[in-house]
Amino acid sequence: MGYYIGSRALPMDRPWKTETAQYPANWLRLSSTADRAAIGVTWGEEAETWDQRFYWSPTLPKQLNDEPAVDEDGKELGYTQTGLKTLWKSKQDDIAGSLIAPSDWRIIKAKETSTNIPSAWKTYRAAVRTSCNTRQTEIDACTTVEALKELLFGSATITRQQTDADGNGVVEPDTIVDDDANEVANPIAGAAVMETVANPNIATAWPEEPS
DSSP states (O other): OEEEETTEEOOTTSOEEOSSOEEOTTHHHHOOHHHHHHTTEEEEOOOOOOOTTTEEETTEEOOOSOEEEEOTTSOEEEEEEOOHHHHHHHHHHHHHHHHHGGGHHHHHHHHHTTOOOOHHHHHHHHHHHHHHHHHHHHHHHOOSHHHHHHHHHOOSEEEEEOBOTTSOBOBOOSEEEOTTSOEEEOTTTTOBOEEEEEOTTSOOOOOOOOO
16 A cells, blocks of 8 residues: 555655655655645555566566467468567577677687687686576476576575475474473474475576686
């Protein structure tokens, strides 16, 4: 909930302005209902937000794969609409280029002076290209927009229930041993045993520059 003027959310305890006037930080707190109504300030729910890189709206994902463009009757228009996979694969090329470019002078110098390229930098540049290709393959393997977003921007670690050798979820035992070595009832018996692990659903990391 909050104050709005049109679709614009207004900050509490901070100055703000419109095209015709400026308001002090305490105006919203001190103004009356009539004062706010006079300039179109309303009270309402906070506007929904979503990741516009991947979604048209909170519930409408963008197109994942390249597909023929069609009109409202389903008739093909003769060109292809680019999907998210193609766009993000292209971005990986851009990132790889930006990582490699700062060391280009080392290659040029080595060629001009007939000396060896420093092995660490040669390995790094090759690793960047390999990572780029791997990330693009991982992007291609995504079957949903949600999976693509997780691949590229998911957390490095996730918390999940531990599993045993048979793949069953591990839970707290019925009894535990207290500080006096006595077996007592476990107050959280049956609760899932959680662990924090590396997120298996994120993309291959880019290599680090040689030091």
